[in-house]
Amino acid sequence: MKLILAEKPSVAKNIADALKIKTKKDGYFEGNNYIITWAFGHLVELYDAKDYDSKMARWKMDNFPFIPDEFKYKVKSNPRNRQYPDGGAQKQLKTIHRLIKRNDVAMIISACDYDREGQLIGDSIIYRGGRPKKQVSRLLLNEWTPKEVLQGLENINSNETMKPLRDAGISRQWADWVIGINLTSVATLKYQKGKGKALNIGRVLLPTLKIIYDRDKEIENFKPEDYFKLTATFQTKDEQQYEGTYTEKKQEKFKKKETLDQIRDAIQNKQGVIRDKQVEKKKEFPPFLFNLSNLQGYITNKYKGWTSDKVLKVAQSLYEKKLITYPRTSSIALEESLVGKTASVLKTHAEDLPYKAEIKFMKTKRVFNNSKVESHSAIIPTYLKPKRVTGDEQIVYQAIKNRFIMQFMPIAEYEETKLTTKVGELNGVFVSKGKVQLVEGWKKIEKIQSKDTILPLVHVNDNVSIVGSKVTSHVTKPPKHHTERTLLRVMETCGKSIKEEEDSEEMLGSILTGFSIGTAATRAETIKKLKDVGYITTQGKNLLSTALGRRLVETFPVQNLFDLEFTGRLEKALSDIQKGKANKQEFLNIVFNFTKESVETIINDQDVIINEISSAKKTNEVLGTCPQCGGKITEGYKGFGCSNWKKGCKFIIWKNDKYLSTMRKKPTKTMVKALLKNKRAHVKGLTSKKGSKFNAYLRYEKNPDNDYYSWKMEFK
Numbered sequence: 001m002k003l004i005l006a007e008k009p010s011v012a013k014n015i016a017d018a019l020k021i022k023t024k025k026d027g028y029f030e031g032n033n034y035i036i037t038w039a040f041g042h043l044v045e046l047y048d049a050k051d052y053d054s055k056m057a058r059w060k061m062d063n064f065p066f067i068p069d070e071f072k073y074k075v076k077s078n079p080r081n082r083q084y085p086d087g088g089a090q091k092q093l094k095t096i097h098r099l100i101k102r103n104d105v106a107m108i109i110s111a112c113d114y115d116r117e118g119q120l121i122g123d124s125i126i127y128r129g130g131r132p133k134k135q136v137s138r139l140l141l142n143e144w145t146p147k148e149v150l151q152g153l154e155n156i157n158s159n160e161t162m163k164p165l166r167d168a169g170i171s172r173q174w175a176d177w178v179i180g181i182n183l184t185s186v187a188t189l190k191y192q193k194g195k196g197k198a199l200n201i202g203r204v205l206l207p208t209l210k211i212i213y214d215r216d217k218e219i220e221n222f223k224p225e226d227y228f229k230l231t232a233t234f235q236t237k238d239e240q241q242y243e244g245t246y247t248e249k250k251q252e253k254f255k256k257k258e259t260l261d262q263i264r265d266a267i268q269n270k271q272g273v274i275r276d277k278q279v280e281k282k283k284e285f286p287p288f289l290f291n292l293s294n295l296q297g298y299i300t301n302k303y304k305g306w307t308s309d310k311v312l313k314v315a316q317s318l319y320e321k322k323l324i325t326y327p328r329t330s331s332i333a334l335e336e337s338l339v340g341k342t343a344s345v346l347k348t349h350a351e352d353l354p355y356k357a358e359i360k361f362m363k364t365k366r367v368f369n370n371s372k373v374e375s376h377s378a379i380i381p382t383y384l385k386p387k388r389v390t391g392d393e394q395i396v397y398q399a400i401k402n403r404f405i406m407q408f409m410p411i412a413e414y415e416e417t418k419l420t421t422k423v424g425e426l427n428g429v430f431v432s433k434g435k436v437q438l439v440e441g442w443k444k445i446e447k448i449q450s451k452d453t454i455l456p457l458v459h460v461n462d463n464v465s466i467v468g469s470k471v472t473s474h475v476t477k478p479p480k481h482h483t484e485r486t487l488l489r490v491m492e493t494c495g496k497s498i499k500e501e502e503d504s505e506e507m508l509g510s511i512l513t514g515f516s517i518g519t520a521a522t523r524a525e526t527i528k529k530l531k532d533v534g535y536i537t538t539q540g541k542n543l544l545s546t547a548l549g550r551r552l553v554e555t556f557p558v559q560n561l562f563d564l565e566f567t568g569r570l571e572k573a574l575s576d577i578q579k580g581k582a583n584k585q586e587f588l589n590i591v592f593n594f595t596k597e598s599v600e601t602i603i604n605d606q607d608v609i610i611n612e613i614s615s616a617k618k619t620n621e622v623l624g625t626c627p628q629c630g631g632k633i634t635e636g637y638k639g640f641g642c643s644n645w646k647k648g649c650k651f652i653i654w655k656n657d658k659y660l661s662t663m664r665k666k667p668t669k670t671m672v673k674a675l676l677k678n679k680r681a682h683v684k685g686l687t688s689k690k691g692s693k694f695n696a697y698l699r700y701e702k703n704p705d706n707d708y709y710s711w712k713m714e715f716k
C-alpha cells in the first residue's frame with residue numbers, strides 16, 4: 001500500500017480520480033493499493049516568540065533581538081483565536097500520522113506543489129513525528145490531469161533528492177520570521193505612539209514600498225518643460241497629401257518657438273523634394289508565454305477591479321481544476337522535453353477555432369528553451385477543455401489559452417515607409433512615417449487592431465508643394481504612477497529592466513538567476529499586505545504611497561531593507577540554496593547578524609513618531625436588538641455580536657461566515673440591520689456554484705437543538 005499526501009483536498013480528489021478510486025473515508029481516499037490524504041496548505045507553523053519564552057508575551061526593548069537556538073513548530077493556530085490550535089488542522093494531522101504508521105503502508109509519497117513552499121508543507125507534516133521507517137518519495141508534477149498523475153507515479157523521486165528545495169523553504173521561513181518578529185516589534189515600540197496595529201517591517205515589504213515611493217517623488221519633483229514642433233502638409237502632383245515633422249540633427253522637439261516660427265515663414269509657398277524613401281518589411285512576434293507576473297500584469301491592466309492577488313487565486317483554482325499548468329512560475333518558455341505533449345494540447349484547442357487552418361505547430365526557441373526555464377515551464381492550458389468555470393476563471397483561462405495559441409500562428413508583418421522631404425536650403429528636413437499591416441497573423445486571436453498610416457506613392461526626387469504648416473506647443477509629461485503591472489515587472493527584475501514593454505535577454509537573465517524581490521508566488525501577497533497595513537493606497541489602477549508609508553521610508557534607519565540590491569541578493573541566495581549552490585546555515589547567519597545589527601540601530605536611533613494612533617474610543621453604532629437576549633448588537637473586529645457576550649450570549653454573525661463566503665458575500669451593516677429589524681434581508685449579487693449572479697432573501701434563525709444560528713434562503 002502506498003500513501004500519497006496532497007497539499008489540498010481538491011488535489012487529492014484529482015489524484016483519486018486518476019487512479020479511479022471512489023471510496024472516501026474520514027480524511028482520505030482508499031483503493032487500488034493507494035491511500036490518498038491531504039493537508040489544507042500549512043498544517044503546522046513556527047512557534048510564536050512567547051511559545052519559547054513567556055516574557056516575550058509582552059513587548060519590551062530589553063527582550064530584543066530574539067533569535068531561538070532551535071526553531072520549533074506547532075499545529076497551525078485557530079485564526080479566530082490564536083491561543084488555541086486549529087481544530088481541523090489538528091484532526092487532519094492525527095489522521096495523516098495514523099495512516100503513516102499503518103502496517104500495510106510501505107511507501108509515503110509527498111504530492112505537494114513542486115516549489116519550496118510545497119516541499120516545506122509536505123516535509124513539515126511527514127517528518128513531524130520523527131523520520132518514518134518507510135521509504136519517502138516525491139511526486140513532481142506540473143499539472144494534475146489524469147495522464148500526468150499516472151505518468152508521474154511511474155517516475156517518482158526519492159524525497160532525499162529534494163533536500164536543497166527543503167533547505168530553501170526553511171531558510172526563507174526562518175529568515176522572514178526573525179526579521180519580521182524582531183524589527184516589527186522594535187520599530188513599533190520605538191516609532192509608534194498609541195496602541196493598535198503594529199508597524200510592519202518585512203524583508204520584501206519595504207523595498208516594494210520604496211519602489212512606489214520613489215516613483216511618487218519622481219512625479220512630485222518633475223518640472224514640466226515647454227517644447228515646440230513644426231509640421232508641414234505636402235501635396236503630390238496627383239493631389240495626395242501627407243504630413244512631415246521638421247527634424248534637425250535627429251531632433252524634432254525645439255525649446256524656442258521663435259526658431260520654428262522663422263522656419264515656418266521661410267517655407268511659405270515653397271516647393272519640396274523627396275530626398276529619401278526607405279521601405280522596410282518588419283516582423284512582429286507574439287508576446288512570450290505567460291509566467292505568473294506577466295499574467296497578473298496583463299489581467300490587472302486589461303480588466304477593471306482586478307488585483308494581482310485575485311489573478312493568482314483564480315489561476316490557482318484553474319490549476320486545481322486540471323485546466324492549466326502550475327501557475328507560480330517565473331519562466332516564459334517550455335522545457336524542450338514537452339514538444340510532443342504541447343503539439344497534442346495545441347491540436348485539442350485548435351479544433352473549433354475559425355482560424356484553425358493558420359495554426360501550425362513548430363518547435364521554436366521562443367517557445368521551447370531549457371535555458372529559459374526555472375523549475376516550472378510557462379503557464380499553458382492542459383489537454384482538458386473546461387466544462388464549468390466561473391466568469392473570473394473564464395477571463396484568466398482565455399488569456400492563457402490565447403497566449404498559447406498565438407505562438408503557433410503566423411508571425412505578423414507590416415511595411416514601414418519613411419520619407420525625407422527637403423525644402424530649400426534649410427538645415428533640417430521633414431520626416432514622414434507610414435505603416436501598413438501586411439499579415440495579421442497572431443493578432444487575429446485577440447482582434448488586435450493595427451493603426452495604419454498610409455503615405456502616398458512617391459519616388460525619390462519627386463517635387464511636392466507645401467499646402468499648410470503649423471507650429472504646435474507641447475509640455476513634457478511626468479512619469480506615470482506605478483500600477484500592479486509595472487510594479488510586478490520591477491519586482492520581478494529587481495529594477496534591472498526599466499522598459500516596461502520589453503522582454504529583453506538581460507531581463508530574462510535576472511529573473512532566471514533568482515535576482516528579484518520576492519518570488520512569483522509571493523509578490524501578489526506583498527502588494528496586498530502593503531495596502532492592508534496602510535503603506536500604499538490605490539487610485540484607479542495607480543498605486544500611491546500613503547503619508548504613513550512616506551514617513552516610514554524617510555525615517556526608518558535600516559536603509560538596507562529599502563535597497564533593491566540588498567533584497568535581490570537575499571533572494572538570489574535562496575535561489576542558490578534551492579539549486580544546491582549555497583549553504584543554508586551561512587545564509588541564516590547573515591540574516592541573524594543583520595537582524596541583531598538592525599535592532600541595535602533602531603534602539604540607538606533618534607526618538608521620532610512615524611505612526612500615531614488615536615486613543616479616543618470609537619462609539620460603536622447599535623445595529624439592533626439581539627434576538628436571543630435583548631442586548632445590543634454592534635460591529636466588532638471579527639463579527640457583528642451581542643454586547644452581552646461576557647454573560648454567555650452566543651449570538652454573532654461572523655464577518656468571514658462560511659455559508660456566505662460560498663456565495664462570495666460578506667455580511668454588511670445594512671444586511672445585519674435588516675435581519676434584526678425584519679427577520680430577513682434582501683441580498684443582491686450572490687454567486688452560484690456555476691458562477692452566475694442571483695438575488696435572494698436570507699434569514700438567520702436559531703437552531704432548535706442548541707444556542708447557535710444558521711442561514712436559510714428564500715426567493716419570495
